[in-house]
Amino acid sequence: MSSLEISNVNKFYGPTQALFDVSLSIGKGEFVTLLGPSGSGKTTLLKLLAGFEAASGGRITLGGRDITELKPEARNFGLVFQGYALFPHMTVRDNIAYPLKVRRMTRDQVESRVRDMLELVQLTRFIDRRPSELSGGQQQRVALARALVFKPEVLLLDEPMSALDKKLRVDLQEELRRIHHSLGTTFINVTHDQEEAMHMSDRIAVMNHGRIEQFDTAFTLYRHPASRFVADFVGKSNIFSGELVPGAGGQGLDFRGDGLEVRLGLPGPAAGKADLMIRPEDLSIETAAPADGRTALAAEVLQSTYSGDRALYALKLANGREISAYGAARTGIYPEGAKVFLCFAPSDATLVG
Ligand SMILES: Nc1ncnc2c1ncn2[C@@H]1O[C@H](COP(=O)(O)OP(=O)(O)OP(=O)(O)O)[C@@H](O)[C@H]1O
Ligand SMILES: [Mg+2]
Incomplete structure (x- = not known):
């Protein structure tokens, strides 16, 4: 069942268009992330959902009800925004209780809800502290509790972890997942x-640039990116630009370009420009050309980055093109200048788009 429906939403700030015809259908209880580079329109879309900014066109519905014009208070969404800080003079209890007091709940109801939320974010023992007496991660968890205490249908989070260090971010990610799962x-x-x-x-x-490039699971985005932008932005990738040409022996279509020829054997007579993606982990680094029919690209190691479990190599192909590949690093690391073969099966290469 679809809960939140965003249909053909546009947003102008004066002459600047920040959102172009955005449509998303988000299921009830789904955990959806808006991912994109700086200035791509993520916060703008979230502000439209929160009701802080008005859409210039399009419709937003929740459970079939049109909320496009509703004021923020009437939407009843939980919010954890940057700069939407805790009240510094209030204790943790009072911060979390605030949205309930605004909603005129009884004192007993408030206390019981506050305690439930503190248990959920595992901060019960900090109930009487002020925000300044908490770590950044703990403050964010209080903000989360405050945003969820009135049981909103939808919780909007704008980079809630951006100010935290890596370890805390990972902890809070786990926490968010657990909380999402339980609510x-x-x-x-x-x-x-x-x-x-x-x-x-x-x-x-x-x-x-204000458009949705692709809306999919992480797996589909990573293995089957719908555009070159997605292939580049989500994970590391090697993308070869070329064309689809009639295959050898008239069997389907093959890829040729950028110093690469790959037997794809794709169906269809149509040929034309194409981008072929090979992820760094799909390349196997070997010292001899394989005899098993896999494609082998002669390459020279430019640089390695060792991270314990594996090494990421920057390599150069015969035509000068750079390419990256992961290698197992249990027994050693190829030195700079080493001549190797990058091997892959055609099924490891994916057409982008
Ligand atoms: N109030 C505003 N007035 C004019 N232009 C704005 C306003 N807010 C945002 N923009 C523009 O709209 C575009 C999208 O901005 P937005 O804040 O949504 O990006 P973002 O994806 O959240 O970026 P970041 O990752 O840096 O937070 C940008 O080009 C930005 O300059
Ligand atoms: Mg933003």
Whole structure:
């Protein structure tokens, strides 16, 4: 069942268009992340959902009800925005209780809800502290509790972890996932960190220049990117530009370009320009050309980056093109200048788009 429906939404700031015909259909209880580079329109879309900015065109519905024109208060969405800080003079209890007091709940109801939320974010023992007496991660968890305490249907998060260090970010990602799982609330999270997006989301909307490039699971985005932008932005990739040409022996279509020829054997008579993607982990680095029919590209090692479990290599192909590949690093690392073969099966190469 679809809960939040964004249909053909546009947004202008004066003459600047920040969103172009954005449409997304988000299921009830889904964890969706808006992922994109700086300026791609993520915060703008979230502000439209929150009701802080008015859409210049298009419609937003929640459970079939048109909320496009509704004021923020009437939407009843939970918000964790940058700069949407805790009240510094209030204790943790009072910060979390605030949205309930605004909603005129009784004192007992408030206290019981506050305690439930503190248990959820595992901060019960900090109930009487002020924000200044908490770490950055703990403050964010209080902000999360405050945003969820009135049981909103939808929680909007704008880069809630951007100010935290890597370790805390990962902890809070786990926490968010657990909380999402236990509540069943629809979460819409904004980030420009593709790892964070992949770790947490049911689906990811990749944004670029105010447009949705692709809305899919992390797996589909990574293995079957719909555009070159997505292939580049989500994970590391090697992209070869070329064309689809009639295959050898008249069997389907093959790829040729950028110093590469790959027997794809794709169906269809249509040929034309194409981008072929090979992820660095799909290349196997070997010292001799394989005899098993896989494609082998002669390459020279330019640089290696060792990370314990593996090494990332920058290499150069015979035509001068650079390419990256991961190698196992249990027994050693290829030195700079080493001559190797990058081997792959045609099924490891993916057409982009
Ligand atoms: N109030 C505003 N007035 C004019 N232009 C704006 C306004 N807010 C945002 N923009 C423009 O709209 C575009 C999208 O901005 P937005 O803040 O949505 O990007 P973002 O994806 O959230 O970026 P970041 O990752 O840096 O937070 C940008 O080009 C920005 O300059
Ligand atoms: Mg932003």
